Every structure is written in structure tokens, then in C-alpha cells.
Amino acid sequence: MKRVTTAVVFILIAIALCLTGYAVCLNKLNSINETLGKAAYVAKIEDEKATIDAAKDVKGEWDKSSVLLFALLLHTDMDEIDTKINMLSFFAQNKDFEEFEKVCNESIVISNHLIDSQHASFENIF
Amino acid sequence: MPVQIIRAVILYVAVVACVRIMGKRQIGELQPSELVITILISEIAAIPMQDPYIPLINSFVPLLILVSLEIITSAISIKSQKFRNIMQGNSLIIIRNGVLDQKQIKRLRLSVEDILEALRKKDVFNIEDVLYAIVETDGTISVMLKPEKQAVTAEMLNTNVENKGIHITIVDDGKVMKNQFQECKMDLNKLNKILDNNNINIKEILLMTADSSGDINIIKKEQDL
Numbered sequence: 088m089k090r091v092t093t094a095v096v097f098i099l100i101a102i103a104l105c106l107t108g109y110a111v112c113l114n115k116l117n118s119i120n121e122t123l124g125k126a127a128y129v130a131k132i133e134d135e136k137a138t139i140d141a142a143k144d145v146k147g148e149w150d151k152s153s154v155l156l157f158a159l160l161l162h163t164d165m166d167e168i169d170t171k172i173n174m175l176s177f178f179a180q181n182k183d184f185e186e187f188e189k190v191c192n193e194s195i196v197i198s199n200h201l202i203d204s205q206h207a208s209f210e211n212i213f
Numbered sequence: 214m215p216v217q218i219i220r221a222v223i224l225y226v227a228v229v230a231c232v233r234i235m236g237k238r239q240i241g242e243l244q245p246s247e248l249v250i251t252i253l254i255s256e257i258a259a260i261p262m263q264d265p266y267i268p269l270i271n272s273f274v275p276l277l278i279l280v281s282l283e284i285i286t287s288a289i290s291i292k293s294q295k296f297r298n299i300m301q302g303n304s305l306i307i308i309r310n311g312v313l314d315q316k317q318i319k320r321l322r323l324s325v326e327d328i329l330e331a332l333r334k335k336d337v338f339n340i341e342d343v344l345y346a347i348v349e350t351d352g353t354i355s356v357m358l359k360p361e362k363q364a365v366t367a368e369m370l371n372t373n374v375e376n377k378g379i380h381i382t383i384v385d386d387g388k389v390m391k392n393q394f395q396e397c398k399m400d401l402n403k404l405n406k407i408l409d410n411n412n413i414n415i416k417e418i419l420l421m422t423a424d425s426s427g428d429i430n431i432i433k434k435e436q437d438l
Contacts, residue, residue: 093234094284101277108270162266 108159112205115152116198119168122148123198126175127191130184138187142179145172145191164201168194216265223269228258231280244301244351250283301350308346311359321348332356377426384421387434397423 126141149172157165171194178187204211231254235247243251257275261267290297307317307328318328328346331354337343342362347355367374381397382390383404394400407429408415420432 090234090236090284091288094281094288097277097281101274101281104270104274104277158268158270160268162268166266 109205111155112159113202115156116202119145119148119152120195120198120202123191123195127188127195130179130188130191133184135179135182138179138184139176142175142187145175160201164197168197171197217262220265220269221262224258224262224272227273227276228254231276234280235283246286246300247283250279253279304350304355305348306345307348307354308340308343311341311343313340317348323348328354375426377424377428380422380424380428380430382420383423384415384418386420387416387418389415397425398427399423 122141122145126138126145129137129141149169153165153169171190174190175187178184178190235250254276257272257279261269261272286296286300290300305317305321307314307321307323313325313328318325329340332338332340332343332346335354335356337356337358342358343356344359345357349355378397381393381399383393383397383399384390389401389404391401411431413431413433417433418431419434420430422430
């Protein structure tokens with residue numbers, strides 16, 4: 088009976104881990120997307136100071152979230168966003184607004200893909 | 214590289230813990246479901262061990278689920294005969310009174326050579342000596358010989374044989390195994406007396422066994438090793 092109780096506890100832990108992981112992923116990625124969206128907008132209007140600040144915000148947001156996200160998502164996808172976000176401050180300082188906006192949008196696409204991959208949809212399961 | 218070492222250690226601990234939690238059933242002959250679980254667990258642990266880009270949680274969650282399912286299905290199997298039949302199948306008689314049940318053999322996709330080999334492993338070299346041969350759910354074959362082919366037992370000879378119990382290890386390489394004392398009605402005073410009578414120090418003993426009747430066997434360590 089003890090073993091069965093352990094088994095039930097294990098299942099509950101697994102479900103809790105999955106649900107928490109899912110919620111954390113969605114929350115963190117949405118918040119990163121939001122920051123990236125703002126950064127892309129200020130780059131589009133070519134506001135130099137705001138772009139530099141936005142690059143810092145994105146980096147800050149990413150550093151805060153990535154610790155947990157690395158534990159939950161495939162590192163290859165995470166590394167891709169990580170590299171792109173690290174490039175943002177370089178583009179901001181060099182006033183390369185076009186490239187800055189492009190990188191922001193690419194990061195949003197990858198991030199959205201990561202969000203989609205977490206849903207228990209037919210495509211993801213099979 | 215340190216990442217791989219740490220991940221390997223974590224996964225090793227997780228897999229050993231899983232096998233321990235599943236219990237001793239996993240160590241002996243495996244039932245079909247147990248075999249599947251064992252293979253899956255090793256696979257699940259091996260992939261993130263090789264690939265550092267896969268989060269460990271991707272391995273832990275399936276491990277927890279598989280171990281839990283295995284424990285729950287075995288618990289249900291104990292309670293429900295129907296469920297047990299679905300999960301493990303039934304034992305099947307393939308030889309009755311020296312005659313092969315060809316229908317069952319075909320059903321089990323066994324060749325005659327497979328059966329003869331299994332019988333030989335049980336020290337049976339003539340199929341006619343077999344009263345019953347049963348294919349168990351784990352795939353092993355149990356054999357019951359015809360009465361005239363069975364080894365003579367004390368019961369057949371109407372002889373009383375003293376039950377001495379099992380020989381238990383009391384001293385292993387100079388170390389006293391106190392947890393074994395109860396099985397052979399031993400205690401420290403008795404042990405010291407035996408050692409005094411044999412004029413031997415405990416450190417000089419490689420192996421000492423005893424049974425519940427007081428029969429003792431001592432093997433000394435060789436000095437020049």
C-alpha cells in the first residue's frame with residue numbers, strides 16, 4: 088500500500104511539475120514577447136535612446152526568466168533566443184534600427200513557437 | 214563537460230531510485246509490462262544524459278509517470294484476476310503426460326527445439342518423462358516429471374529428516390553480521406564462546422555460517438594473501 092501511495096504521489100508531482108512548468112513558460116515567454124514587441128516598436132520609429140533602453144529592458148527580462156525557462160524548454164531553442172537578445176544592445180548602440188527590429192521580430196517568432204509547442208494540441212502530441 | 218558529469222550522476226540516482234521503488238519484481242524474470250517499463254526507463258534516462266540540450270525535467274516527468282503506472286498496474290493485478298490476465302497473460306500447458314500440445318505451441322510461436330532446449334535446461338532429456346510442462350507468463354517453462362521419473366525424496370522413503378534451517382552468514386570477512394543473528398538463534402555471547410572454543414579471533418575469519426540447529430562452519434583467512 089505504501090508503494091501505491093508513493094506512485095500516486097509521484098503522479099501528482101509529475102502533473103504539478105507539468106502544469107507549473109506550462110504556466111511558468113507561458114507567463115515568462117509572454118512577458119518577454121511583450122518587451123520584445125515594445126523594443127521592435129521603438130526601433131521602428133528610430134528612437135535612439137528608447138532603443139538602447141529597450142535593449143537593456145529585453146536583456147534584463149531575459150536574464151530574469153531564462154534561468155527557469157532553460158530548465159523547462161529545449162536548450163537549442165533557448166540558445167537561439169539568447170544569442171539574438173545578446174545582439175540587441177550591439178545593434179542599438181550602432182543605431183542599426185532595421186537589424187534591431189528584425190532580430191526582435193525573429194525572437195518573437197521563436198518565442199511564439201515555444202509557446203505553441205507547450206499546448207497539449209493534436210499536432211504536439213502526435 | 215562538468216555539465217555531463219553532473220547530469221549523469223543525477224540521472225543515475227534517479228534511475229536507481231526508480232528501480233528500487235518498483236521493487237524486487239524488476240530484478241528477477243520480467244513480465245511483459247515490466248520488460249517494457251525497464252527498457253523505457255533506460256531509454257528515457259539515456260537520451261538527456263547524452264544530449265545536454267534536453268532539460269532534465271523532460272526525463273524526470275516520464276520517469277515518475279512510468280514508475281507510478283508500473284506500481285499501480287501491479288497493485289491492480291494483485292487485486293484483479295481479469296486485469297492480471299490482460300497485462301500478463303496466462304500460463305499455458307504445453308506438455309501433458311509426455312504429449313506435446315501442438316495447438317498451444319503454435320499459438321505461442323514456439324519451436325519444438327525451443328521446448329527441448331528449455332527441458333534440457335531443467336535436466337530433462339526425454340519429453341516422455343514430463344507429466345506437465347507449463348509456459349509461465351514471464352516466458353520460462355516449469356516442468357513436473359512423471360512420478361516414476363522424480364528424484365526420491367525422504368517422504369517417499371518414509372524417513373524423518375531433521376530440519377536444520379538455512380546456513381546464515383554470521384561473520385563476513387571479519388565483520389559480525391548482527392542483523393542475521395535471529396535467523397539462526399545466535400547472539401554475541403554465543404558467538405564469543407564459539408570463537409573461544411575454536412581459539413580464533415574474529416578478524417581471522419573469512420566466513421562463518423551457522424544454522425538454527427547450531428551447526429557451524431568457519432573458513433579462516435589465508436595468512437599469505
